[in-house]
Amino acid sequence: MRDPADNPLDERGQRVLNAIIASYIGGSGEPVGSAAVARRADLDVSPATVRAVMADLEMLGYLEKPHTSAGRVPTDRGFRLFVDSVVLARPGEPRASDAREIERRLAEAPNAMPELLAETTRLLHGLSHHAGIVLAPRAAQEVLRRIELVPLRENRVLAVMITTAGSVLNKLLQLDTPFGPSELERMAALLNERIVDRSLAEVRERLSAELLAERTAYDSLLKRALLLAQEALTPGQESLHIDGQASFLNEPGYRDVDKLRALFSAIEEKSRLLALLERAATARELTIFIGAESGLGSLPDVAIIAAPYEVDGKIVGAVGVLGPSRLDYARVVPVVEYTARAVSRALGGG
Secondary structure (H helix, E strand, O other): OOOHHHOOOOHHHHHHHHHHHHHHHHOOOOOEOHHHHHHHHOOOOOHHHHHHHHHHHHHOOOEEOOOOOOOEEEOHHHHHHHHHHHHOOOOOOOOHHHHHHHHHHHHHOOOOHHHHHHHHHHHHHHHHOOEEEEEOOOHHHOEEEEEEEEEOOOOEEEEEEEEOOOOEEEEEEEOOOOOOHHHHHHHHHHHHHHHOOOEHHHHHHHHHHHHHOHHHHHOHHHHHHHHHHHHHOOOOOOOEEEEOHHHHHHOHHHOOHHHHHHHHHHHHHOHHHHHHHHHHHHHOOOEEEEHHHHOOOOOOOOEEEEEEEEEOOEEEEEEEEEEOOOOOHHHHHHHHHHHHHHHHHHOOOO
């Protein structure tokens, strides 16, 4: 994040840029002319003077002029300067109505983590009118509360792993040797003595160590239980929840079919969005990606605002909004930050 003190613009240049961005965000996404800027910026100067400032901003790379218009639109660089120097320099709380809606929706959401996170994406979409995105906790970071082994037909067992965060992880296992319900109960009890209150990554390490220990050779039931647990705890994929991506269909900047197809392809791939939300979680603070910063192919007109959430005092994921670069940062940034804190509270993370 850039230090506001490093702003290369003088006060008038910044006010003109702010006025252009405010008009561009609040309007229909059309280029902004000098007369409109002179009125919004309240600079007490003529449109001709504003045009001169706009020309300077264009030369510096903060504005660009579409070929078919006399007006200007902000570039990614212009949005970045605006976000760093204005929005993040004076962070605020969300509107009272937004805060009430966030608290109400999360209070009414199911306690189970997957359902609560899915509701969070819908909530963020509803408040921002853009796509809501949520990175679920990485399985390796979750702490195991208990494991259950449920017998099924044809020598199959359902391993049910419940974490302290409320996640329920299921894994269907095929046995080469049948076990009765009582044996499976004993195996689950042996496992729970060894693996509860440890992260799944720690559990996998301990299982490997126990299987290498000679003493497991004297207890075939324990050894089989350890083998079952090791199979059940194979690493899984991180989970991305997303809702509202169709909102891009209403954006003037996405009327081009090829551009829209490229965006939906990047969203469908998911790995890039996962990487961005992971970066926000690792940064441990609200993070904003604008245009090429997102890494979503060559798409310039996109922005992602993301903030981490916690479980048991540990950052385990992130919530965010995916929208066009002209989204309303002043409103969406506080909404995303407040939602992240509310999700943490709902999950017992603070």
